Amino acid sequence: MSRSWSGEAKPLPPNLDLEVDMAALKTKICGVDRRTVSLSCPDCHCVLREIREGNIKRYRCRTGHAYSRLSLAEQQRTLVEDSLCTSLRALEEYASSYENSSPATIMRVTRTSNEN
Ligand SMILES: [Zn+2]
Numbered sequence: 055m056s057r058s059w060s061g062e063a064k065p066l067p068p069n070l071d072l073e074v075d076m077a078a079l080k081t082k083i084c085g086v087d088r089r090t091v092s093l094s095c096p097d098c099h100c101v102l103r104e105i106r107e108g109n110i111k112r113y114r115c116r117t118g119h120a121y122s123r124l125s126l127a128e129q130q131r132t133l134v135e136d137s138l139c140t141s142l143r144a145l146e147e148y149a150s151s152y153e154n155s156s157p158a159t160i161m162r163v164t165r166t167s168n169e170n
Pocket of ligand 1: 095096097098099100115116117118119
């Protein structure tokens with residue numbers, strides 16, 4: 055049992071000891087298959103570990119960020135979208151900086167930047 059702010063007794067969540075062991079990165083957890091995967095944490099970029107309990111896959115990093123398959127996919131999608139928006143904005147700003155330049159000026163700037 056635990057107590058809420060109002061003092062009301064609440065039952066502990068099921069598998070709380072399992073969650074604590076996973077957060078502590080214990081290498082041996084009974085009934086749970088863990089392995090390092092070639093994915094990075096969307097929040098801190100640490101290596102993720104995949105945790106399998108039957109058909110359920112979850113992911114955790116060393117920092118403690120935790121994801122389901124769905125929440126990891128959503129975070130990855132957000133990162134890709136943010137990265138594409140940043141790239142598009144940079145390309146638009148690059149293009150607008152030469153908007154009123156002559157082709158000769160653009161060629162000279164491009165040639166100079168390629169030499170460096
Ligand atoms: Zn993380």
